[in-house]
Amino acid sequence: MPTRLTQYRLCPRSRSIRLALAEYGIEVALLDENPWEWRKGFLAKNPAGEMPVLEYDNGLTLCGAYSISEFIADEPLPNATVMAQRPPPLFPGNREDRAEVRRLIDWYHGKFDREVTRELLNEKIYQTMRPSGSSAPDPSILRAVRANLRYHLAYTGYLADARRWLAGDDLSFADFAAAAHISTVDYLGEMPWHEYPAVKAWYQKIKSRPSFRALLADRVPGSSPPLAYSDLDF
């Protein structure tokens, strides 16, 4: 069984794995790690210096959202699990459906991360926490990130409008990946919800799931979320 997840509370990859674990009813202890510190003890666990890292009681250590999500999806369910209690598969459907799920995971954990979340976290949190860092975000970077965000939200809205869930009829890890990034952007006060009603309606569905509760209770030093962040009726 997995026992510990090393993570940073606003890291979207960590958040997506926490959602997957919670959906599967897998309880783990959370170890907080500050990504801007590059601690030696953490690099010994994952030389890539990336989060999350999931540790098992048999000594197995899994690094990164890609490796962990595919591993969890591959996990045989306990015999006692009755059909009605089965968690939603992270990669539902047939081979072609799963290819669509993975395309979108790549979209959010790859492109969205590079063009929005990573930059926002760096400008608004990481660089203010570093001893040598400046305290104010660079307005030209924020402007570029906000333009990128609108492009991503328009695409997310297009998907949410056309489908029940982002990758198709069924909830999948693509929804958790997308919701993880959007929840971090929301925490940082950057979500223009009123401009994207389809994104809001989709996010309301996923935000109401019990697996989401722990994320909404998270706070990090140096930043407070807007009031509506943890409100299910935002």
Added chain:
Amino acid sequence: MPTRLTQYRLCPRSRSIRLALAEYGIEVALLDENPWEWRKGFLAKNPAGEMPVLEYDNGLTLCGAYSISEFIADEPLPNATVMAQRPPPLFPGNREDRAEVRRLIDWYHGKFDREVTRELLNEKIYQTMRPSGSSAPDPSILRAVRANLRYHLAYTGYLADARRWLAGDDLSFADFAAAAHISTVDYLGEMPWHEYPAVKAWYQKIKSRPSFRALLADRVPGSSPPLAYSDLDF
């Protein structure tokens, strides 16, 4: 059957998929696309604007190395395939072995790409091809990228020294992903081979595979590889 792969000849994600397809004996027509152009026709195929894109004769379109590699690995082999002719599995071994393969794919297609290949391609090729671009790479960016590259080659050498292939005893898609990035860095004349003998020995093994031949014959406008690039005895 897949019929067409849209790619850019030096794009490492495209290269990794070309290696996988060649290992599986799947022949596809290659369509060249210039990533710096953001052509509308290409964005209609993949709104993420990323390569490669694999198209099937039944109309199915797969976008991105993650989605494509997992889809190919999931493909049932033709009945006629005898054991001796079976291609090497892209994700060999048990669940834990596969998690290690995926950790390393993430390393090369994620971290190595962000810290080395993407920057090198941008400085040495893309910006020289854009009408408005400058022609000379920024020396401070090149210096940072070269320092990053040494860190990545030290880690790759550590893996190559400790294991038969990068993820373990068996050749895997992690080797193809790593070799794809390193082959692009090599094309751009940036590989300090003599400093990393274990990386060189591993790369010689993979470079000698028939699947690698097409990559070694590639040339792009605006840049020629060093003489040893296509030499198997470099």
